[in-house]
Amino acid sequence: MENAYIKLVTNSNAQHISLDDVKDLFSYYKEITGKTGTQLDWDYDNAAFPYQIKEVNHEKNWFYLKSDHQKYKAIIVGVGQEKIVDETGENTVQSYIQITLPEISTAGDKGKANEFCKFLAKKLEGELHLFNGRVMYFYKRK
Template identity: 70%
Template sequence: MENAYIKLVSASNKQSMTLNDVKELFNYYKEITSKTGTQLDWEYAETAFPYQIKEVDTENNWLYLKSNEPKYNAIIVGVGKELIEDDNVDDPQEQFYIQVTLPQVATYGDKGKANEFCKFLGKKLEGELHLFNGRVMYYYKRK
């Protein structure tokens, strides 16, 4: 299994995240890609988001994206929080994150879509994206 993380840092436009927030962001993604398809006169929505959102474990904050398309299989998306130490603050601070996991059954198509979704979420939330390959992309304004 491979993991990527979108961390909500202090400069992010949102400081907390729920599973419903993630679902809303995916629905927004589907909406804007379908508008792009309408402008191009092409059924782009199905290509851009070839998954159905299945809630597997709401108690532990996990979504399961399942696809019936030949090139795609599955992506798991979760929401969590961790305590981080900050040099400027005495007490550890809570930091929310979105975890995107590629299960063993994931295809190369799933990895490409997962990277695309991670970049979209990172940009939309102005977060810190830790990619599957270990690289970090900063979507928030840095001082």
């Protein structure tokens, strides 16, 4: 299993995130890619988001994206919080979105997961910790 995280830092435009918020962001992603497809006269929304949201587990704070497409299988999406020490030295709680590639995931899933991570981090102005360990900053830095 591989994991990527979108962490909501002090400069993010949200400090807390719920599963419903993440599902809303995926709906928005499907909507905008669908509009792009309409402009191009191409069924782009199915190519851009070849998944259905399945088995939302609110007690455990996760759901998964399942695909029937040949190139894609599944991506797990969860939300959580962790205790950290912030830049001022104070103990605080930081919210995050976790994107997990289970053993059955394909290279196509990893590519889509990277796209989704960047989209979510950009929309939330968060700190993206990619599958390869690199960090991308999407918030305004001082």
